[in-house]
Amino acid sequence: MKSIAIFIERRNQKICSVGLELLSETKRLLKDSDNQIVALYLTDKKTDEDINRLETCGADKIITYVDPQFQTYDTLIYTKGLENIIKTNDFDVLLLGSTLIGRDLGPRLSARVHTGLTADATLLEFEQTEERLNLLATRPALGGNLFATIICPDHKPQMATIRPGVFSIEVFDNHKAEKVIFEEKILIKSKVEILSKKVNETAYVDLTKAKLIIAGGRGVATMFPTLKEIALLTGGEVAASRAVVDQNIEPKDRQVGQTGVTVRPSVYVASGISGAIQHMSGMDKSEMIIAINTDPNALIFNVADISIIADANKVLPLLKEEIQLIKHQL
Numbered sequence: 034m035k036s037i038a039i040f041i042e043r044r045n046q047k048i049c050s051v052g053l054e055l056l057s058e059t060k061r062l063l064k065d066s067d068n069q070i071v072a073l074y075l076t077d078k079k080t081d082e083d084i085n086r087l088e089t090c091g092a093d094k095i096i097t098y099v100d101p102q103f104q105t106y107d108t109l110i111y112t113k114g115l116e117n118i119i120k121t122n123d124f125d126v127l128l129l130g131s132t133l134i135g136r137d138l139g140p141r142l143s144a145r146v147h148t149g150l151t152a153d154a155t156l157l158e159f160e161q162t163e164e165r166l167n168l169l170a171t172r173p174a175l176g177g178n179l180f181a182t183i184i185c186p187d188h189k190p191q192m193a194t195i196r197p198g199v200f201s202i203e204v205f206d207n208h209k210a211e212k213v214i215f216e217e218k219i220l221i222k223s224k225v226e227i228l229s230k231k232v233n234e235t236a237y238v239d240l241t242k243a244k245l246i247i248a249g250g251r252g253v254a255t256m257f258p259t260l261k262e263i264a265l266l267t268g269g270e271v272a273a274s275r276a277v278v279d280q281n282i283e284p285k286d287r288q289v290g291q292t293g294v295t296v297r298p299s300v301y302v303a304s305g306i307s308g309a310i311q312h313m314s315g316m317d318k319s320e321m322i323i324a325i326n327t328d329p330n331a332l333i334f335n336v337a338d339i340s341i342i343a344d345a346n347k348v349l350p351l352l353k354e355e356i357q358l359i360k361h362q363l
């Protein structure tokens with residue numbers, strides 16, 4: 034039996050969705066094998082609610098490591114915590130979210146335990162041989178012009194960070210996990226003293242949670258006020274292509290794609306977006322894609338469920354009026 038460990042990231046005392054996404058995807062990929070999926074839950078305070086979520090999202094074993102120093106993320110403390118667990122467990126694979134925390138923790142940890150790390154993967158596969166469970170992690174390479182599948186054949190655990198929002202969270206009813214408490218003390222102290230915390234209120238948006246995304250590209254660069262009104266009327270979120278973000282029309286946290294956010298909403302409306310591979314890799318798993326473009330050969334139409342060949346500068350105001358009318362009648 035091989036084991037795949039997944040780091041469960043927490044922020045503001047809550048489990049982040051990326052850890053649950055990784056549990057669910059690994060469970061789906063390995064459903065017919067006897068390999069073990071292990072959730073690494075580092076926390077200052079264990080809660081039954083957290084344990085239940087990890088269990089139902091696919092963890093076969095949950096290793097809980099409680100220490101007051103795990104309250105807020107700290108590079109040294111978390112690296113030491115994971116190193117302690119890795120050194121007493123023979124994990125074959127270790128996965129982390131490609132978040133600010135995972136991108137900080139992953140490389141440091143891989144150097145500490147002398148193994149390889151594939152950063153920013155967008156696809157995971159496993160290959161079972163008699164001796165090994167190989168992780169095949171695929172990520173965009175050479176400026177997004179090709180996808181590279183990377184393996185780490187000689188070292189363990191084989192590590193990868195995976196972008197949030199790439200996989201969906203699944204609930205496996207009645208799934209049960211073995212629960213273990215990791216007892217070793219963290220013998221180092223943080224070198225960081227937090228004097229105060231200030232939440233940045235400036236409209237940070239988490240597009241990965243949006244059910245409806247109204248996205249615009251260079252073709253509708255002047256139409257963002259209308260896109261925002263439509264989003265407000267429909268309860269959606271506005272997103273943009275990099276061409277728009279590079280022109281400072283929308284902030285970076287609204288950029289969808291390879292160097293932005295990966296999303297999979299119920300509906301993604303793409304107006305004036307050509308459909309470059311770097312954009313589509315961030316949205317092509319949306320449940321329904323509606324594309325509006327003047328160019329009938331635009332690549333975005335290859336992934337669209339509904340294709341509207343038209344001038345979005347004319348369609349969007351009409352769409353807004355229609356929605357206003359429907360809302361008025363309700």
Ligand SMILES: Cc1cc2nc3c(=O)[nH]c(=O)nc-3n(C[C@H](O)[C@H](O)[C@H](O)COP(=O)(O)OP(=O)(O)OC[C@H]3O[C@@H](n4cnc5c(N)ncnc54)[C@H](O)[C@@H]3O)c2cc1C
Pocket residue numbers: 176177249250251252253273274275276277288289290291292293294304305306307308309310311312315325326327328331343344345346
């Ligand atoms: C390493 C790397 C990483 C990248 N990462 C990202 C990323 O994360 N996200 C991203 O988006 N891009 C990314 N890019 C850039 C990407 O390659 C494209 O350049 C970008 O996505 C193009 O944006 P766009 O579709 O808005 O603009 P364009 O390609 O210029 O397309 C504009 C579209 O609007 C249409 N149009 C024009 N007028 C109208 C109208 N009136 N009505 C309707 N349609 C109209 C045109 O037909 C065209 O299809 C990256 C590039 C590189 C090299």
